[in-house]
Amino acid sequence: INDNLANTEQAILVETVINNHTVPTALGDLVDFIDGDRGKNYPTFDEFTSTGYCLFLNASNVTSTGFNFDNCMFVSEEKDKLMNKGHLSPYDIVLTSRGTLGNVALYDKHIKYENVRINSGMLIIRPKTKRLSPYFIYALLKSSYMKAAIERFKSGSAQPQLPIKDLQKITFEIPESDTVLVALDRQFLAVEESISINNNEIGNLKELSNVLLAELSR
Template sequence: MRMVNTVIGEAPVSIGDGNYSSKYPKRTDFLEAGVPFISANNLDNGVVISEGMRFISEQQHSTLKKGHLEKNDVLVVTRGNGIGNVARVDEKWQGANINAQLVLLRADDIKISKKYLFLYTRSKYFFDLVKLFSSGTAQPQLPIGALKKIPVSYPENIDDQLKIVRIVSAYDDLIENNKRRIELLEDSARQLYKEWFMRFRFPGHEHVKIIDGVPEGWESCPASDALHINPRVSVEKGKEIVCVPMASLSESQMTVDKSAFEQRTNHTSVKFMRGDTLFARITPCLENGKTAFVYFLEEGEIACGSTEFVVLRGKKVSNQFTYLLAREESFRGNAIKSMIGSSGRQRVQPSCFDKYIVPIAPDYIQEQFDSMVSSAFEQIAVLAKQNEQLARARDLLLPKLMGGEIAV
């Protein structure tokens, strides 16, 4: 298999950006509907998402001569904290515009396959190169000139490129299948929580009266009494432990992205253990739903994390109950209402947990609930670990395939 070893700037790939100088849309130009104006925030796990999408008018779109998207273009974040994130443009976003944080890569699909280019840019190898070629710390950026110097290797024969795509896609398909299973398992646990503890349709509810807003035999208490809020955890000074950044938390699931974890000896003040829940306390992370269940530590292991986490641990309820409670819109809404601070840096006030009332069921009901949801939590942890192993195997295999070390 003959390989072409070059750099992006000399490969059969065109590069476009969203720098429109004086024609760049102002804040007042954005509309509720129109032509999508895609930003780094709209890139998620290799796809463009609608959440938070901004729009411009058709008239303004026609004045922007650059950054018009075609199907299967690859978008790369080249400015800000999401630098190196990528997404492939599907048919839905054809004709959209991109903002100044993004660059588009368009393979000719003759000498280099569009699918192969996307596969390459999604690799850890490419991500690490972006970090290496970027500049700045507070606001990292990758100028187009630097992007053009990033190495790229591809088989001379496009059929060989597509064989590599098929091999690696098999790993991605398994990972996506596990993600769907995780989503279904978590949704089933959340629905059971709603049914038992919000609608009060627990087993035998037909024979129980509602007194003062809760079933007879239950109690109501503030979240600050039902949970430990930021429980004290001590760890030996200078000991190397895992540190979890905000970027690792998902907006929709309990799982975390371990690729952003660090090993640190200078610990943050926020420490937690297996079974705790991490709850974002700063805007916009809280509004976006960043929350995690700490399934990824061993029993007795201690980690630290972002100082913008609130750590929640069950006191009168289980740890599984605590996580599902933290995922409820009403719980998050109560925290959001308490936020104070300057625009863009608002934080939750600890007193908000005194104001949110939690229904506490008798022990036998809680035990029954826990036994049902614990299975889902355990399966999610197993599937998440499988995905880590699959991703690791894929990331080890991909450079060898792309470098021609392994024949296809």
């Protein structure tokens, strides 16, 4: 169901761009890029725990289909406060920029973790203007055009990466009409709400399955 919803969202985006007047706009003009704290306060291996105050995202948490919280690492509140940039705000978008490139996830109201921080292989993406909603930007970043652009701009062989200076250059065709953008926002919101609700139900079922398996093994 979620795959069908995601495909529908992309079909709506493509059809809208084809059938409306658009303006080519660089991604750097649409959003701000925020990287994580890579300084002296970056957590060491022994500072991570299986539970805690702040979810510290790892590569397995940001997938090609959004967030996955099967394997989580946490840091204490004290450690979180020591670090600077890299803490998520509501409706931020996370993009993987090292190793596995271009996976994106939206930190919406359905995410159960109140404190979340990116690791050094990720970027936070925030729309610069309210004219373009996080849902619209999220749809752009999941598009086949974005995937093709990543292939063109990626660098490094041992560990592929997407420098911010290159991401800023990627150009999208943005509908000029505010009416069209509002209509898109409504449609994308409905799609992402359904996907988030389904993902939460999947998570609940996994937890129930683990409980039942534990009971059976006694």
